[in-house]
Amino acid sequence: MLLFCPQCANILSVSVTMYRTNRLECRTCAYKHTVAEPVSSRRVFERKEREDVFGxxxxxxxxxxxxxxxxxxxxxxxxxxxxxxxxxxxxxxxxxxxxxxxxxxxxxxx
Structure with a gap:
């Protein structure tokens, strides 16, 4: 899951603070957001039978x-x-x- 900066719309990267907490920060502007709770997501994809690619x-x-x-x-x-x-x-x-x-x-x- 990608999160984007609310100020400049660039992708936020994850970093670790000196207090060992995770933080989302923008590499373009000064936006920083401390992550207080664990964040996870899972998506299960269904396999579908497809026809031949060639023709x-x-x-x-x-x-x-x-x-x-x-x-x-x-x-x-x-x-x-x-x-x-x-x-x-x-x-x-x-x-x-x-x-x-x-x-x-x-x-x-x-």
């Missing part, structure tokens, strides 16, 4: 297909749609993204 729901419809063994346990699929993207530096190999046509399992190989 949305229809990204796999026109992808190339090849014979690749699916790594998922219990799946004997041997055909996967794939596409390649350069996600690292230019001197590194491209990353291949796969989707099994039998079970829908997704994986990638560098």
């Amino acid at each position: 949305g729901p229809g990204a796999w419809d026109n992808a190339q297909k090849g014979r690749v063994q699916c790594p998922a346990e219990g799946c004997d699929g041997d055909e996967a749609a794939f596409f390649q993207v350069q996600i690292r530096s230019a001197d590194e190999p491209m990353t291949s993204f796969f989707k099994c046509m039998t079970c829908g399992q997704r994986w990638r190989e560098n």
Whole structure:
């Protein structure tokens, strides 16, 4: 949680006084505020399932297909749609993204 100076609107920083109490102070102007009580906050984020970043729901419809063994346990699929993207530096190999046509399992190989 960021707090801002009421006088000049800059971010307040936390410092410790010589009496071992915390204080919020502005580095731009002379504003100081002693913190009397502990301040804490917690936020729990919910994980949401999202579609593929590369092209949305229809990204796999026109992808190339090849014979690749699916790594998922219990799946004997041997055909996967794939596409390649350069996600690292230019001197590194491209990353291949796969989707099994039998079970829908997704994986990638560098």
